Amino acid sequence: MEGLFLDGVRIALGGRLLVSLTRHVPPGAVLTVMGPSGAGKSSLLAYLGGFLDPAFTACGRALVDGVEITALPAEERHVGILFQDPLLFPHMSVAGNLMFALPESVKGRAERRRRAEAALCGVGMAGLGGRDPATLSGGEKARVALARVLVSEPRMLLLDEPFSKLDTQLRQQMRQLVFSKARESGLPVLLVTHDMADARAAGGEIVKIGA
Numbered sequence: 001m002e003g004l005f006l007d008g009v010r011i012a013l014g015g016r017l018l019v020s021l022t023r024h025v026p027p028g029a030v031l032t033v034m035g036p037s038g039a040g041k042s043s044l045l046a047y048l049g050g051f052l053d054p055a056f057t058a059c060g061r062a063l064v065d066g067v068e069i070t071a072l073p074a075e076e077r078h079v080g081i082l083f084q085d086p087l088l089f090p091h092m093s094v095a096g097n098l099m100f101a102l103p104e105s106v107k108g109r110a111e112r113r114r115r116a117e118a119a120l121c122g123v124g125m126a127g128l129g130g131r132d133p134a135t136l137s138g139g140e141k142a143r144v145a146l147a148r149v150l151v152s153e154p155r156m157l158l159l160d161e162p163f164s165k166l167d168t169q170l171r172q173q174m175r176q177l178v179f180s181k182a183r184e185s186g187l188p189v190l191l192v193t194h195d196m197a198d199a200r201a202a203g204g205e206i207v208k209i210g211a
């Protein structure tokens, strides 16, 4: 099956069932997960990313394009994640941040730099590869974080409230950019948010947990 298939994913904490989900997310589409604080949204992303705290118990499978990612170690899952904070490495240039994220299969410094610059261009940041991340605005940092996740050639995207720290106008721009890039690349997306406007902009199915 193309895209992301969540097959009976169940996450519990101390005997309390937080998440129970079976869904298909086609390539380029977004599944939005909403729910009150403590409902288990971040835990679901952590389960898919392979970094769920051992305090939780979890079962069920997640497959991307038929590959069972939940059976793989975290470093082999190739899941791209965007958090509230862009989390750029402060000791590297913008281009350095992207080059660090490129797969090892991309060989040669010149080619790695070219790929990084192309990805920056794709998010409206052409020519800014030499900048120190500390000199960027919040919106620019968010774009670099998106470019960095895209150059890593992920199988899918996990978004943990990635727009919540941006002001209204930037928020709209980033939503459009992220969802259009996901569509362009055919990546299934799982979005966690408290904001109904994010969910509407995502345009896909909305699942409420813990309600």
Ligand SMILES: Nc1ncnc2c1ncn2[C@@H]1O[C@H](COP(=O)(O)OP(=O)(O)OP(=O)(O)O)[C@@H](O)[C@H]1O
Binding pocket: 013, 018, 035, 036, 037, 038, 039, 040, 041, 042, 043, 044, 053, 055
């Ligand atoms: N490492 C941990 N050990 C024990 N309990 C935890 C741990 N991490 C989170 N929890 C608890 O697990 C539950 C689910 O947490 P989770 O962070 O997944 O919720 P959330 O829906 O993402 O909440 P928020 O919207 O506030 O981020 C909460 O009750 C939380 O207190």
